[in-house]
Amino acid sequence: MQSQLIIRILGILLMIFSVTMIPPMGVAVLYKDGGGLAFFLGFLISLLTGLVLFLPRKKLRGELRIRDGFLVVVLFWAVLSLFGAIPLYLSDINNLGIADVVFESFSGLTTTGATVIVGLDDLSHSVLFYRQQLQWLGGMGIIVLAVAILPMLGIGGMQLYRAETPGPVKDSKLTPRIAGTAKALWFIYLGLTIICALSYWGAGMSMFDAISHSFSTVAIGGFSTHDQSIGWFDSSRIEMICTIFMLISGVNFSLHFASVRGLTIEPYTRDPEFKVYITIIITVSLIALLVLIFQANFEFSKAFRNAIFHTVSIATTTGFSTDNFSQWPLFLPVLLIFASFIGGCAGSTGGGMKVIRFLLLFKQGAREIKKLIHPSAIFKIRVGSSSLPESIIEAVWGFFATYVALFFIFMLILMADGLDQVTAFSAVAACMNNLGPGLGEVANNYSSLSDLSKWVLAISMLFGRLEIFTLLVLFTPDFWRS
Amino acid sequence: MQSQLIIRILGILLMIFSVTMIPPMGVAVLYKDGGGLAFFLGFLISLLTGLVLFLPRKKLRGELRIRDGFLVVVLFWAVLSLFGAIPLYLSDINNLGIADVVFESFSGLTTTGATVIVGLDDLSHSVLFYRQQLQWLGGMGIIVLAVAILPMLGIGGMQLYRAETPGPVKDSKLTPRIAGTAKALWFIYLGLTIICALSYWGAGMSMFDAISHSFSTVAIGGFSTHDQSIGWFDSSRIEMICTIFMLISGVNFSLHFASVRGLTIEPYTRDPEFKVYITIIITVSLIALLVLIFQANFEFSKAFRNAIFHTVSIATTTGFSTDNFSQWPLFLPVLLIFASFIGGCAGSTGGGMKVIRFLLLFKQGAREIKKLIHPSAIFKIRVGSSSLPESIIEAVWGFFATYVALFFIFMLILMADGLDQVTAFSAVAACMNNLGPGLGEVANNYSSLSDLSKWVLAISMLFGRLEIFTLLVLFTPDFWRS
């Protein structure tokens, strides 16, 4: 472990992060909402801590190795989330305690979008903007994490994507390669955000709401500036725009990159994960449509709007809503929550287990059946035109089983803390899948939970966001042995 | 597919099965309960159908091949369960419909132990005896299925046990090998039943209850002759005996065989699955004990009795009860249901996914973490002293993921039929794991469910009992191609 080097990097990250507290200060000045001081203090604390960590190690040089990567990634999210909670704490919103602001900050940076705040519409513009920005920054982090870093660390079978990553592939040094990839992806991320914001604005949102919601849309975050979420606007145009950008953001950003670079849609049409992603969304939308028409007795246009919007929102793990879907009839709420377990595509800002893993699990299941019928034949698993090494299949299985096991452990802890089964189930699903809204007690917000539950859920968000293993590996003694 | 040969076997099975309707006739005569006719008709129908299938193919000879094995196993349980429902239907119990008696019969033969009958204490002795006997016969089937047949078919990684199976191993012909193994195992099964019945009798049960409960104990079945289950006896001695025999029956019968043959306990002490099995039971018992003392405010002796009895009963998937555990506080009911997913040891009469698979999933998860830390090292998964081929690991993963997927599909179907989430979750768990009692609406019995739900649950029992793939494989077109 190159501890000194890692501390140096953490110092740099904190200094950069401190700068992100300046825009909310600007918003506070612009709207004269009096919220500037909290962000200024947050800025100072982050900057000074960063300097304290960085300056003594200013001249330190060295290359990060793979193993250091795990620690840097976990510290990135954990430490920034903690410092990100400071301005929220100082803003003194409805007397939020430490567990509340930490939950909110983790929920922001992990793009989960679960909130403990009731009464968003009454908050100051600066705080609202800051929450949205946290998600946007989290999304930037995730893009790089998912496309460049996790594949290199070999997490949960995502080395599958190693060959498709833009940038020099065979370079074993972490930093230069990530930098190159990051720049290209952020360009796309920024471009999408701008187009999304302009579209929202054109459809009738205020400039403030347009920018705010573009942040949480492309980040698959789901934070809103209104308690009623997207439903507040009551506009089918806004819902359509939102749906389109959620769909786009749930796709592997490598595909966007390849598409933009080649000015062709071919990268999408020949990507197996993309096809399954679209198929899932269409299938679940249709089921939702039928249930809403025949069981909830919605008229067709209302059913159509609601079915598509919520399917895309929940299946991509964004978590926006226009209706209280937890009250929809039959299995629909649970089906949507199940869809969030599949989540977005790998290399997107979406959460969940990722479509590609689901596809691989399905293919492996089918292969096991074939093996039973033809015991002596050998079947390879193919994705598109390439056949996968067994080690990737095993990594995906390991991911799946660990995900399920961790899910049950978190659920039992929440039930030990007094939550009922439906609430505990959906709260863990919504947080681990980085979805946001749950069912039962947490259908609207998480304010009624105890501090313990909030801490546990904040940690489950981090587990989900870091694809379980990045964080889990730190809990093994083996990792800490030189 | 050797259809004619399979029909011939089915005929023989039905004729043998018809004979099992004679003992209940004897019980009817003994207790003069007037229930004899239903069983006599059931006997006639089964026997005649068997003869019709068998006689035209009397002289047919041939050897079953592996692929025929799937069909024979599925038909064995499905057809016998359907014919087993006939005497229940004819007995005209509280006006049970077709879905009810089919559910009850499947529940008996799969040793699930879920019941749709309310008012067991008022039933005739012959019907009560018949239900218990169904479980006992189901248990006999399972022993042979689990120890001899499934490993040969290669289901879900159970070929792991191929080498340890008693009898000639390298013989590729199905029938002679199974016959030899079956004889040895049934001897042990019968012996256990007799000792169990004598113990119950000695502890104060009537002879009728002693025999009845010994049937459902060694079969890990859970049917009782009283609505209150074992709680009816209110005897700590009976609970202790029950606990011991559930524990024994949850162990791989190959171990019992090896132990009896060598007159040594060494087979147990060096079996990794046995050790994990005991560890799980002790751990869950301790947690249950603590919750019952500190949250349910049970006094120590009551907490102790209840914690151990219910942990063993649910974790082995027997499903006997002495208290309404679904009302216990916090996460305890859900924890027990989770434990039933792990279930008994492979090669036992227990249900669930089996301890050995759980152990392998855990080891694979640990291996994935090790691989992340040491990317270039190669780790083999060991169970005891032998290292496992990757194909077995993959089969176990395939089993796990398919189990989970099927679980969610069944759960959604039940919710579509109007069940609430907790009931749907626990009903599918209780039936697929061949456990019996659930939570919510199905905590005591399944009588309130619709016919559709009962059929779905009966099928889920069969899926669970046949380790998913034996049945699933029949749904693939590939299987039916010559």
Ligand SMILES: [K+]
């Ligand atoms: K989200």
Ligand SMILES: [K+]
């Ligand atoms: K049972």
